[in-house]
Amino acid sequence: MATATAAASAEAVVTPYGPERVRPLHDAAAITARIEELGVRIGRDYAAQEIVLCAVLKGSFVFVADLCRAIPLRVAVEFIGISSYGSRTETSGVVKITQDLSVPVEGRHVLVVEDIVDTGLTMQYLRENLMTRHPASLKICTLLHKPARARAEVPLDYVGFVIPDEFVVGYGLDYDQRYRNLPYIGVLQP
Numbered sequence: 001m002a003t004a005t006a007a008a009s010a011e012a013v014v015t016p017y018g019p020e021r022v023r024p025l026h027d028a029a030a031i032t033a034r035i036e037e038l039g040v041r042i043g044r045d046y047a048a049q050e051i052v053l054c055a056v057l058k059g060s061f062v063f064v065a066d067l068c069r070a071i072p073l074r075v076a077v078e079f080i081g082i083s084s085y086g087s088r089t090e091t092s093g094v095v096k097i098t099q100d101l102s103v104p105v106e107g108r109h110v111l112v113v114e115d116i117v118d119t120g121l122t123m124q125y126l127r128e129n130l131m132t133r134h135p136a137s138l139k140i141c142t143l144l145h146k147p148a149r150a151r152a153e154v155p156l157d158y159v160g161f162v163i164p165d166e167f168v169v170g171y172g173l174d175y176d177q178r179y180r181n182l183p184y185i186g187v188l189q190p
């Protein structure tokens with residue numbers, strides 16, 4: 001599994017968003033390469049079955065766009081909107097579905113696509129919710145995982161990068177709705 005790399009020591013860069021700087025953690029090339037690997041693994045594991053990618057809004061919209069093109073299977077793409085109550089940088093674990101899937105997933109192979117699993121509370125809630133819909137199988141793919149802060153036991157079947165306990169932005173991830181369009185993942189500098 002890939003972890004934070006030498007890129008982590010890169011200089012913090014100025015972005016279009018104001019005075020805060022962002023220290024690159026995984027650049028665009030590393031992300032592309034890792035997603036290619038995940039796509040191959042997913043293709044192999046599901047062995048020609050059709051899957052429903054269930055992307056968690058908003059953060060995973062960039063990831064799912066790249067991931068779905070790396071998976072050599074028939075895929076359907078669905079979105080689920082979730083809001084978790086908490087501060088700007090931390091979830092409370094109390095989660096509400098703000099936009100539901102547009103189709104039933106009973107009897108289908110569901111792969112949840114998430115941008116980041118931090119405490120795991122959001123994913124635990126989502127997993128329990130989706131299981132009540134009786135999918136044929138349910139797996140989780142997250143681009144980022146911060147194991148240092150885990151508070152819930154959730155099986156993560158596919159993980160892009162394990163990252164340290166720092167607040168990251170870019171490649172879909174935001175701070176106050178900003179930074180989502182940065183093509184790399186970086187640590188927001190205070």
Ligand code: 5GP
Nearest residue numbers: 091117118119120121122166167168173174
């Ligand atoms: P969890 O329930 O696993 O603690 O949190 C999951 C959600 O918290 C993510 O979907 C994301 O919205 C937010 N989150 C947790 N860590 C980070 C981070 O480092 N950066 C950003 N942008 N969001 C984060």
